[in-house]
Amino acid sequence: MEISPVKALLYEQLSFRSERQKVISANIANINTPNYKTKELVFEDEMKKVDKNDLKMNITHQNHIPFDMNEQQTNKPHLREVKGLDEQNDGNNVSLDTQMGEMSKNQMIFSALQQSIKTDSRLLRSVIESSAKN
DSSP, rough: OOOHHHHHHHHHHHHHHHHHHHHHHHHHHHSSTTTTTOEESSSSHHHHOTTTTTOOOOOOSSTSSOOOOOOOOOOOOEEEESOOOOOTTSSSOHHHHHHHHHHHHHHHHHHHHHHHHHHHHHHHHHHHHHHHHO
């Protein structure tokens, strides 16, 4: 039983932000590696591309399992190289300033997600405690 669908979404985003932090750290660690290309973990872009009308499934046989488009889809984030960045003489295109900015932004979002999870937990605890008093 899922207590809060909001909490599940928050945990999913928290996990994504954790993985994104690892990718940014790897970019920074490889700043002096010749021919290393900056990578990013993408998730939001894929969600924007999804148009439910394009994903309709047809049931052409009586034994086909019906598919509910209203069910929450679990799209996995994936790693990709960032295109269009300026390269150094050694072919490396990692910008320390950009990566530090991305890391800072990612940490702020991570902290906000943690705070939201705490708030959601406090709210649930409050509901449980108040119902126990009755």
